[in-house]
Every structure is written in C-alpha cells, then in structure tokens.
Amino acid sequence: xxxxxxxxxxxxxxxxxxxxGSVADLFAHLPEALRSQAAxxxxxxxxxxxxxxxxTELAATNRVSPETVAFLGAGAYPHFVxxxxxxxxxxxxxxxxxxxxxxxxxxxxxxxIFEFQSLVAMLFGLDVANASMYDGASATAEAVLMTKRLLPxxxxxxxxxxxxxxxxxxIQTYLDGVSGLQIVEIPWGADGRVDLSQLSRxxxxxxxxxxxxxxxxxxVVEDVAAISEAAxxxxxxxxxxxxxxxxxxxLKSPGELDVDIAVAEGQSFGIPVSYGGPGVGxxxxxxxxxxSMPGRLxxxxxxxxxxxxxxxxxxTREQHIRREKAxxxxxxxxxxxxxxxxxxxxxxGKQGLRELAERNVKKSHYACDLLTQTANYQQQFSAPFFxxxxxxxxxxxxxxQRLQGQGIVAGVVLEDWYPELKDCLLLCVTEMxxxxxxxxxxxxxxxNA
Amino acid sequence: xxxxTLLDESLIFERSSPGRVGYSLPEDDLPERQLLQDVPxxxxxxxxxxxxxxSEGEIVRHFTRLSQWNLSAATTLYPLGSCTMKYNPIxxxxxxxxxxxxxxxxxxxxxxxxxxxxxxYDLQHRLAEVSGMDAxxxxxxxxxxxxxxxxxxxxxxxxxxGRPRKKVLIPGSAHGTNPASAAxxxxxxxEVPTGVGGMLEAATVAKHVDDEVAALMVTNxxxxxxxxxxxxxxxxxxxxxxxxxxxxxxxxNALMGVAKPGHMGAxxxxxxxxxxxxxxxxxxxPGAGPVGVKKILEPYLPNPRVVKERGQYRWSNDFPRSIxxxxxxxxxxxxxxxxxxxxxxxxxDGLTQATHxxxxxxxxxxxxxEHEFTIAEATPCMHECVFSDRSFTHSGxxxxxxxxxxxxxxxxxxxIYFPLVVSGALMIEPTETESKEAxxxxxxxxxxxxxxxxxxxDTLKNAPLLTPVxxxxxxxxxxxxxxxxxxxxxxN
Numbered sequence: 024x025x026x027x028x029x030x031x032x033x034x035x036x037x038x039x040x041x042x043x044g045s046v047a048d049l050f051a052h053l054p055e056a057l058r059s060q061a062a063x064x065x066x067x068x069x070x071x072x073x074x075x076x077x078x079t080e081l082a083a084t085n086r087v088s089p090e091t092v093a094f095l096g097a098g099a100y101p102h103f104v105x106x107x108x109x110x111x112x113x114x115x116x117x118x119x120x121x122x123x124x125x126x127x128x129x130x131x132x133x134x135x136i137f138e139f140q141s142l143v144a145m146l147f148g149l150d151v152a153n154a155s156m157y158d159g160a161s162a163t164a165e166a167v168l169m170t171k172r173l174l175p176x177x178x179x180x181x182x183x184x185x186x187x188x189x190x191x192x193x194i195q196t197y198l199d200g201v202s203g204l205q206i207v208e209i210p211w212g213a214d215g216r217v218d219l220s221q222l223s224r225x226x227x228x229x230x231x232x233x234x235x236x237x238x239x240x241x242x243v244v245e246d247v248a249a250i251s252e253a254a255x256x257x258x259x260x261x262x263x264x265x266x267x268x269x270x271x272x273x274l275k276s277p278g279e280l281d282v283d284i285a286v287a288e289g290q291s292f293g294i295p296v297s298y299g300g301p302g303v304g305x306x307x308x309x310x311x312x313x314x315s316m317p318g319r320l321x322x323x324x325x326x327x328x329x330x331x332x333x334x335x336x337x338x339t340r341e342q343h344i345r346r347e348k349a350x351x352x353x354x355x356x357x358x359x360x361x362x363x364x365x366x367x368x369x370x371x372g373k374q375g376l377r378e379l380a381e382r383n384v385k386k387s388h389y390a391c392d393l394l395t396q397t398a399n400y401q402q403q404f405s406a407p408f409f410x411x412x413x414x415x416x417x418x419x420x421x422x423x424q425r426l427q428g429q430g431i432v433a434g435v436v437l438e439d440w441y442p443e444l445k446d447c448l449l450l451c452v453t454e455m456x457x458x459x460x461x462x463x464x465x466x467x468x469x470x471n472a
Numbered sequence: 473x474x475x476x477t478l479l480d481e482s483l484i485f486e487r488s489s490p491g492r493v494g495y496s497l498p499e500d501d502l503p504e505r506q507l508l509q510d511v512p513x514x515x516x517x518x519x520x521x522x523x524x525x526x527s528e529g530e531i532v533r534h535f536t537r538l539s540q541w542n543l544s545a546a547t548t549l550y551p552l553g554s555c556t557m558k559y560n561p562i563x564x565x566x567x568x569x570x571x572x573x574x575x576x577x578x579x580x581x582x583x584x585x586x587x588x589x590x591x592x593y594d595l596q597h598r599l600a601e602v603s604g605m606d607a608x609x610x611x612x613x614x615x616x617x618x619x620x621x622x623x624x625x626x627x628x629x630x631x632x633x634g635r636p637r638k639k640v641l642i643p644g645s646a647h648g649t650n651p652a653s654a655a656x657x658x659x660x661x662x663e664v665p666t667g668v669g670g671m672l673e674a675a676t677v678a679k680h681v682d683d684e685v686a687a688l689m690v691t692n693x694x695x696x697x698x699x700x701x702x703x704x705x706x707x708x709x710x711x712x713x714x715x716x717x718x719x720x721x722x723x724x725n726a727l728m729g730v731a732k733p734g735h736m737g738a739x740x741x742x743x744x745x746x747x748x749x750x751x752x753x754x755x756x757x758p759g760a761g762p763v764g765v766k767k768i769l770e771p772y773l774p775n776p777r778v779v780k781e782r783g784q785y786r787w788s789n790d791f792p793r794s795i796x797x798x799x800x801x802x803x804x805x806x807x808x809x810x811x812x813x814x815x816x817x818x819x820x821d822g823l824t825q826a827t828h829x830x831x832x833x834x835x836x837x838x839x840x841x842e843h844e845f846t847i848a849e850a851t852p853c854m855h856e857c858v859f860s861d862r863s864f865t866h867s868g869x870x871x872x873x874x875x876x877x878x879x880x881x882x883x884x885x886x887x888i889y890f891p892l893v894v895s896g897a898l899m900i901e902p903t904e905t906e907s908k909e910a911x912x913x914x915x916x917x918x919x920x921x922x923x924x925x926x927x928x929x930d931t932l933k934n935a936p937l938l939t940p941v942x943x944x945x946x947x948x949x950x951x952x953x954x955x956x957x958x959x960x961x962x963x964n
Contacts, residue, residue, distance in 0.1 A: 024818065024821070024822040024825055024826075026558075026559055026561060026750075026817070026818070026822070026826075026905055027822070027825055027826060027829050027904050027905060028905065028906070028907035028908075029829050029832070029904075029907070029908070033907070033908045034829075034832065036908065037832055037833075037835075037836045037908060038832070040836060040839050040840070041832075041835045041836055041839050042839075043835070046828045046832060049828075049831050049832060049835060049852065050730050050731075050831070052699065052701065052851070052852055053699055053701075053730065053731050054701070054703075054704060054731075056704070056735075057704070057730075057731035057732070057735050057736060058730060058731060060732070060735060061604075061727075061729055061730050061731050061732050061735070062729060062820070062824075063601055063602055063728065063729050063820040063823055063824060064601055064820065065598055065601055065602075065815075065819060065820040065823075066819055066820065067819040067820060067821050067822075068816070068817055068818050068819030068821055068822040069816050069817055069819065071563050071817070073816070074563055074567065074813050074816050074817050075563065075566070075567060077816055078567035078570060078573075078809070078812075078813060078816075079567075079570065080587070081572070081573075081587035081588070081590060081591050082567075082570035082571070082572025082573045082587055083572055083587065084572070084586045084587030084590065085572040085573065085576050085584060085585050085586065085587040085588050086580070086583075086584040086585075087571055087572055087575040087576050087584075088575060091580075091584060093577050093579075093580055095577045095579045095580065097579055098578075098579075098800050098801070099577055099578050099579070099800075099801065101575070101577065103497075103498055105495065105528075107494075107528060107531060107532055109569070110532075111532070111535045111536070111539070112754075113565060114535075114536070114539045115544055115545075115546030115547075115560075115752075116539035116540060116541075116542040116544045116546065116547060117539050117542065117544070117754070117755055118544070118546075118560065118565075118752040118753075118754055118755075119544040119545035119546040119547075119550075119557075119560050119752050119753065120542045120543065120544035120545070120550075120753065120754075120755045121545075121550070121552055121555055121557060121753040121755065121756065122753075122755070122756040123755065123756070124552075124885075124887075124888075125543075125875065125876075125879060125884060125885050126941075126944045126946075127876070127879055127936050127939040127940070127941055127942065127943065127944065128541070128542065128543040128879050128884065128936075128939050128940075129541075129542055129543070129755075130538070130541040130542070130940055130941060131538040131539045131540065131541040131542035131755075132542055132755035132756070134481070134483070134538055134541075135535070135538055135755075136755075137483070137955075137956070137957070138483060138484055138485075138957070140955055140956050141483075141485065141956040141957040142523070144955075144956045145520060145522055145523060145956075146520070148517075150956075151955050151956060152955075152956070154756070155757070157613035157614060157617060157757075157758075157799055158613060158799050158800055159800065160797070160799050160800040161613065161617070161798065161799050187800070189797060189800040189801070190800065192775075192796045192797040193796070193797050193798060193799060193800065195796050196624065196774075196795055196796035196797055196798055197620075197656075197798075199624065199627070199795065199796070200624070200627050200636065200656075200657045200658035200659075201656070201658055202658055244511070244515055271517075272520070273511065273516055273517065274511075274515055274516065274517055275515060275516065275517045275518075276517050276518075279517060279518070288800070295574040295575060295806075296574075296575065296576065296577050296578065297568075297573065297574050297575075297576070297805050297806040298573065298576045298577070298578050298585070298588050298801070298802065298805040298806075299578030299800060299801025299802050299803075299805055300578075300613065300758075300799070300800075300801055300802065300803055300804040300805045300806065300807075301613070301757075301758035301760075301804040301805075301806055301807055303758075313953070313955075319756065320953075320955055321955070322949040322950070322953050322954055322955050323949065323954035323955075324944055324945045324946065324948045324949035324954075325944070325945055325948065326941040326942040326943060326944050326945070327934075327942040327943050327945075328473070328941075328942055329473060330473065330480065330941055330942075331480075332941040332944045333944075334944050334946050334949045336946065336949040336950050336953060336955075337950055337953060339950075341648075342616070342648040342649050342651075342652035343647075343648040343649075343890070344648070345648070345652075346648045346651040346652060346661070347651035347652060347654065347655040347660075347661040348655070349648070349652045349655075351652070351656075352616050352617075352619065352620055352649050352652035352653040352655075352656050353614075353616055353617075354614065354615065354616040354647075354648075354649050355614060355616075355753075355756040355757045355759065356614070356756055356757045356758075357613075357754075357756075357757040357758045358753075358754040358755035358756035358757040358758070359752070359754030359755060359757065359758060360754075360757070360758055362754075362755065366531065366535055368523070368524075369484050369494065369524050369526060369531050369534075370494040370495050370528065370531055371494075371495045372488075372492075372493060372494055372495065372523055372524050372525045372526065373519065373520050373521070373522075373523035373524070373525050374493060374495075374525070375493060375494070375495035375497070376520060376523065377519070377520065378497060379495075379497055381507050382497055382500065384507060384510050384511055385500075385502060385505050385507070385510070386502060388505070388509075388510040389502050389505065407510065407511050407512060407515060409511075427581055427583070427584075432577075432579075432580055432581065432584070435579055454497060454498050455498070457501055458501040458502055459501075
C-alpha cells in the first residue's frame with residue numbers, strides 16, 4: 024500500500040526490537056471473540072488511477088453549471104473564487120498542520136487566525152471575533168446558548184420565523200435538553216420583515232435574547248436597529264445571523280445597529296458550495312461578553328526576545344481545560360476554511376467586497392424586475408432585499424419541475440419550508456449568473472404566465 | 473531589534489496602501505443601474521475603512537511566507553497523540569475539487585445529485601462495515617459535534633423510554649469534549665474510577681450504575697493508548713440497567729480489522745474522518761465527525777437521511793423521531809469526499825494494514841524510549857504510547873521543556889499534559905505512515921534530549937532556540953488580551 028512505508032524486513036526488524044513474534048502478537052491481548060469477527064468485508068484497495076476514475080464517474084453523474092443553471096442560494100451561495108485562494112489553502116504547511124498548540128512552530132496558522140479574527144470583527148463592526156465555528160447554523164445555536172449563559176435567570180429566546188429554517192432546526196436540536204430555555208417564534212409582517220408589534224408583545228423580562236436573520240431567509244433586510252432597541256429596552260441581548268456573509272459588504276454592520284452577538288455563514292468568502300459543506304461559521308461579540316464566548320481565540324503576545332508573536336489564548340473557557348463547565352464543547356473548528364475566507368477578504372479588500380456586494384444587488388434586482396415586469400409575477404415582499412427574493416408564481420411546484428426539465432433550477436419551492444407560502448419561489452442571483460441565464464429564466468417562466 | 477525579512481512578516485493590515493487592489497470582478501453584462509433604487513442609503517454601511525488594500529502578488533507572498541513558519545505533517549513527523557496525524561493523500565485534494573462535486577449546490581433536485589448521494593450512501597455503508605455499527609449519519613461537522621449528536625440520540629432514546637435520566641459516567645482519562653458534550657445535553661457528569669492504566673473495570677463501573685445513569689462515555693483504546701480489556705463486560709453492565717454506551721471513536725485507527733466497536737457493545741460512536749480516514753487537519757478543521765449507531769438509536773438520527781429506492785437515491789425527512797439537525801444541509805461534504813477516496817484507495821486490506829502498522833510503530837517507539845523515559849503503563853500499547861515526567865522531574869525539567877526542545881530538533885511535539893491522569897504526560901502517536909527511519913530519527917532526538925537533561929538542563933529551559941520565534945509569553949496573552957488588529961491601539 025503506497026501510503027504505508029513498511030517493508031517485510033522493516034516489520035521483521037521492528038518486531039524483533041519489540042520482542043514480538045508477529046504482528047498478530049501485538050493484538051493478542053484483545054478478546055478473542057472480538058478479533059475473530061473483525062475482518063472488514065469491503066473491496067480491496069484501488070490504484071490512484073482507480074480512485075480518480077471512480078470519483079470522476081460519480082462527479083459526472085451530478086449536474087452542475089454550465090450544463091444546468093441553478094438560481095439557488097438559501098444558505099449556500101455560488102460566488103467566484105479567485106485562484107489564489109485555493110492555491111494558498113492547498114499549501115501543505117497550512118493544510119496538514121493541526122491546532123497550533125506549539126506556537127513557536129505554528130506562527131503561520133496563528134497569525135492567519137489573528138488576521139481572520141480582525142477581518143471578521145471589522146466586518147461585523149464588533150469588538151472581538153473567534154477563530155471560527157462549524158457553520159452558520161451551529162454558530163447561531165451557540166449564540167442562542169450564549170445569551171442564556173449571560174442572562175441565566177431568563178427563560179425565553181425570541182427567534183424570527185424568517186430565520187433560515189435549517190438554522191432554526193439546529194437551534195432546536197441544540198436547545199433540546201437545555202433546561203429553562205424555550206423558543207418563541209416571531210412572525211414576519213406583510214413586507215417580509217419581523218412584525219414589530221408581535222415582537223413587542225413577547226418582549227418582557229423573561230427574554231434573554233432576540234435573534235433575527237440579517238438578511239433573513241427571503242433575502243430581506245430586517246430593521247435590526249428597531250429590533251435591537253426593543254430587545255435592549257426589555258433587558259435582552261440582540262443577536263443577528265447572516266447566511267449570506269457577502270451582504271455585510273454593503274449593509275450596515277451589526278455593530279452599527281447595536282447588536283450584541285453576530286454570527287454568519289462565511290462560505291461566500293472563497294469557499295465552493297460543495298453540496299453544503301464545509302463552510303465556516305463566523306462569530307463576533309462585544310468585548311464585555313468575551314469570556315462567555317465559545318470557540319478558539321488567537322491573541323497577540325511577545326517572545327523571550329520581545330518579538331511579536333501569536334498564541335491560542337483564554338482557553339480556560341474551553342472543553343480541554345474546563346471540561347463539563349466549558350462555554351461550549353467545540354474543540355477545533357474550520358481552520359482551513361477560515362484561512363480561505365481570510366485570503367479572500369484580503370484579495371477583495373476594502374473596495375472589492377463593496378463592489379461585489381453591489382453587483383449582487385444589481386443582478387438580483389435586474390432579475391426580479393424582469394420577472395415582475397415582463398412576466399407579471401408578484402414579488403411577495405416589499406422590503407429591500409440583497410441577492411435573494413421571493414416571487415409568487417401560480418402552480419409554483421409544477422412550474423419549478425417543468426424548468427428542471429430544461430436544466431434550470433428555479434430556486435427553492437418555499438412551501439416545503441413554509442406551508443403558509445403557497446406558490447412562492449425563492450430565487451438567488453449572484454455575480455456568477457449571466458444576463459443570458461437570467462433572461463432565459465424569465466422567458467421560461469413567462470411561458471407559464 | 474533588527475527586522476528579519478523572511479521571519480518578521482507584518483500583519484496584512486500593515487502592508488496596506490489606499491487605492492491598491494488585489495481583485496477583479498467578473499465582467500458586468502447588465503445595463504447601467506443605480507444602487508439606490510434597490511437599497512436605500514440608510515441601510516448601507518460605512519466603508520470597511522480598515523480592510524486591507526493590497527495587490528494580488530503581495531497577498532500571495534504574505535501567505536506563502538506565513539505558511540513557511542508552520543511545521544506540518546507534510547514537513548515533519550507530527551506525533552500529536554490522539555490526533556492521528558497520518559499522511560494526507562494528495563489525490564483526495566484533487567477529487568474533492570472536481571467540479572461535479574465542489575460546484576454542486578445542496579438544494580438541487582435529487583435527480584441532479586445522484587453521484588453525490590451514491591457517494592454518501594456508499595461511504596455510510598463502508599463506515600458501518602469498518603465499525604460494526606448498523607447505521608450512520610454523516611451530518612456532524614467534527615468529532616465534538618459527533619459526540620454531541622451521539623449524546624442527543626441517547627437522550628432521545630431515554631425520553632422515549634419515559635425519562636431522560638440525569639447522569640453520564642466518564643472516566644478521568646477522557647477527552648474534555650466528552651464531559652462538555654454530555655453537559656450540553658443537560659447531563660451531570662460523574663467521574664468513574666479506573667484501575668491500572670486508566671482502564672475501566674466492569675465491577676467498579678457496576679457500583680456506579682443506577683437508574684439515573686443514561687450512558688457511559690468510553691474511549692477505546694483509551695487515551696493512554698490501551699485497549700479496554702473489560703469493554704464487553706462493562707457494556708453489559710450498562711445495558712443491564714437500561715443505560716447505553718457512547719464510544720469515542722477518536723482512536724479507531726487502532727482497531728480497523730482488529731476489533732469492531734459494534735461488537736464490543738457500543739451503541740453509538742463518532743468517527744473522526746480527519747484522524748482515521750486521512751483528511752487534512754487544516755490547522756484546526758474542517759474535519760468531519762459522522763456517527764455510527766446500533767438499531768436501537770437509528771430512529772433518532774439527524775434529518776435528512778439518504779434513502780435508496782429502485783436504484784435511485786433521494787433525501788428523506790420522513791423520520792418523525794429524528795433529533796432534528798446539528799448543522800445545515802448534509803455535513804462537511806468536501807471532507808466526506810476525501811475520506812471516501814481514502815477508503816477506496818486503502819480497501820479492506822489497506823485499512824487493516826494501517827491499524828497493524830500504526831500499532832507496530834507505537835510499540836517500536838515505546839521500546840526505543842522506555843530506558844530513558846518512564847512509561848505511564850506497562851501493559852502493551854495500541855496506536856499511541858504515553859510517558860510520564862517521572863524520569864526527569866528531579867532535574868527541574870518539565871514536560872513542556874522537552875516539547876519545546878523537540879521543536880529545535882525539527883519535530884512537532886507530542887500531546888503534553890494529557891491525559892490528566894498521568895503526571896506530566898507525553899502522548900506520542902506516530903501513525904502508520906511513518907517509516908522505520910523516521911521513527912528512528914524521532915527516537916534519537918528524544919534520546920539526545922534525555923542526555924541533555926543530564927548534561928545541561930538549561931538548554932531545555934530556554935528552548936526552543938532555532939524556531940522563527942522563541943518561547944512565547946502565554947500568560948501575557950491571557951492577562952492582556954489583544955485579539956485583533958486596530959489602527960489605533962486601544963489604551964488598556
């Protein structure tokens with residue numbers, strides 16, 4: 024086996040050194056009943072060529088662009104990835120290192136984490152960010168748990184129903200078994216934003232946190248400032264969750280809107296959609312909540328000679344020190360994806376991120392105009408949106424299936440997620456969709472109208 | 473202090489200059505359009521004032537330089553115990569980037585994703601076969617999330633039996649994630665005493681099992697690298713009281729083709745694909761932590777699950793007893809692809825050989841070092857070996873000093889001060905992909921250090937001497953946290 028270096032003579036020499044008669048002897052102390060039925064019933068190993076051809080075959084069975092066009096976002100966003108990003112994360116010095124427990128020989132990883140934390144904190148307009156979480160959904164669940172840690176006497180968390188349904192499912196799973204915390208869903212109003220009157224009806228001194236999507240699952244930009252103000256008046260913490268992190272290149276940062284804890288899925292930053300993973304969870308908060316934060320942190324310090332260097336720090340919050348009293352059970356996170364996001368954000372820089380966000384607005388609104396003006400479909404919500412929008416299409420499911428036959432995925436049939444949203448499609452348009460593709464979508468949908 | 477061009481790399485923010493760019497957007501093929509007609513100005517943010525402005529070439533140089541400061545498994549032997557830093561095959565990286573896999577959106581119709589679904593379905597089958605479990609969920613994003621998922625499954629089972637129960641038994645040698653995961657599921661943690669080598673004894677465990685115990689969390693081999701000899705009897709003790717067994721699969725690299733957790737009595741395990749199945753550790757992720765369960769827990773697995781009907785695959789949410797979801801979509805798919813490529817390459821023969829050689833390597837290292845370093849336990853070890861600090865404490869040298877000195881010899885350090893049940897532990901896991909020569913070089917380095925302890929212990933206390941930076945002040949970092957760059961340093 025090419026990954027294993029041992030020759031017969033190596034094995035013989037090593038066994039002799041150990042004083043064992045055979046490899047089997049090394050396992051002789053295991054119960055016979057286990058050893059006798061442990062054989063693995065799988066095919067024998069393949070050559071490199073064999074592995075490549077099997078995977079080529081599987082990949083070819085999937086249908087991706089340009090063969091098909093998918094107007095899909097809803098938690099995973101197709102964006103252009105500069106070649107530099109993938110080149111850097113494939114450097115094996117980054118890819119094959121592990122958690123930087125030995126900082127003197129891990130400064131590469133540690134400095135990039137520090138840069139990542141800095142970029143994420145700036146993007147969110149908040150004081151501090153951690154070294155990453157698994158994904159946007161679990162980061163959101165951790166944010167909810169953190170509000171409870173900070174306000175342990177309170178028993179309710181208010182979650183916008185317009186938060187991505189999978190994020191809400193993950194919150195529910197994480198909270199199951201956590202005593203003394205229940206979720207109350209806050210509906211959206213006619214314009215697609217959180218219904219503020221419903222919100223205030225539920226806001227009282229039992230609420231530890233208020234959580235909304237920013238933008239929400241419909242791509243709609245919530246009035247976070249108003250929600251923050253209401254939350255804070257009731258003594259609760261305000262949290263936002265962003266599934267499309269690129270939106271923060273244009274929209275007011277959570278920090279500017281007086282948010283306490285902000286999380287996001289950072290897959291848009293240089294990471295392919297890859298059938299939903301891996302991505303990277305971004306997590307930031309105000310300085311004063313730092314010690315309740317989950318996850319890893321890199322911090323600046325100096326070495327014996329006074330040179331700047333970076334280390335993992337404040338780890339007394341973490342499971343390997345605090346065990347059952349840790350702020351989270353998270354151990355490692357999404358290091359290489361956070362590196363991809365770091366390289367991507369450095370490449371895009373101050374101008375590029377804004378320009379790309381504006382391009383997404385432009386393309387998606389062009390598409391929305393086409394569908395509402397030329398195909399005469401109704402837009403479901405009137406509030407401003409970023410790069411996703413909802414249109415009302417009669418017989419949405421049948422239409423969606425007809426377009427599938429044409430190699431077009433016309434977004435998400437929202438009824439699957441929201442029974443109350445019959446005949447609605449959630450469409451996403453990014454810089455990757457060409458004018459021709461957008462117009463083809465409109466033409467196909469028009470044939471329906 | 474003199475600046476060292478290749479070693480004192482500025483932060484990217486310090487290399488920034490207004491107006492420089494490192495990006496290009498795809499061509500704009502749309503007619504002119506005013507942003508403000510779409511998004512009102514009062515929703516727009518202030519500029520990302522302190523974001524970097526750097527050219528593409530400078531970014532490449534910055535990150536390339538930084539990378540060179542890292543030791544990694546590709547650079548050197550990386551004997552981090554409990555982490556299984558084996559060779560990460562390059563072909564895995566190639567196939568994970570195939571457009572048909574990397575560019576596939578998770579919400580495309582199942583008809584467009586048959587290849588991906590077939591891969592996941594087959595990977596589940598293969599993991600089940602290796603572990604002796606009945607069903608697999610590939611959703612958890614990491615080992616710790618796998619643990620959390622597993623404990624949620626156990627809780628769901630007990631809730632259906634009438635009550636969740638209150639306690640989880642965990643030996644002191646367990647990874648910290650075990651108690652943290654149990655606590656996150658609302659359980660109180662009871663430390664169960666162990667015998668020689670941190671091993672569980674069924675009779676002792678039995679004394680701690682009552683009707684409030686939901687589960688035992690056990691790592692096998694345990695964190696001292698020792699096979700739990702009474703594992704079968706111990707699981708029986710738990711099952712007799714209606715409790716279940718969670719087995720931490722972190723050390724599965726010691727078991728493939730040798731013993732299956734499913735036969736030991738484990739009801740649920742997690743797989744760390746970044747350990748046993750060769751996906752790169754990435755400086756701390758992404759990994760993947762699928763869970764394997766026995767039939768008793770299958771109904772509760774996370775949604776959705778891949779089902780196969782008449783040769784076609786589809787996602788199904790039709791499992792009303794499911795615990796729900798632990799992350800969005802289906803898991804860290806790109807990592808699952810890499811692990812799948814590895815299992816294809818290894819086959820049943822290769823996986824078994826990996827375990828054989830991993831255990832041979834650990835025992836060989838142990839033998840080469842045992843005259844100078846004190847073995848934590850005399851029983852035969854599996855894939856890793858643990859030494860205590862007993863042989864050198866008298867000289868004032870600490871385990872940490874040995875770790876730092878190893879860096880000067882060009883090796884990454886073993887896991888240190890873990891497991892907690894061993895004084896000043898040095899936990900060495902060579903993995904099967906290290907050759908005899910590499911092991912000898914590593915053993916020679918440690919033996920040379922043992923000699924230095926006798927001749928000149930100060931060398932160790934000042935180590936490392938040959939690394940890009942010298943020993944870093946971790947206390948200062950914690951007392952005065954600086955966790956991000958700011959244009960104007962904050963006044964503390």
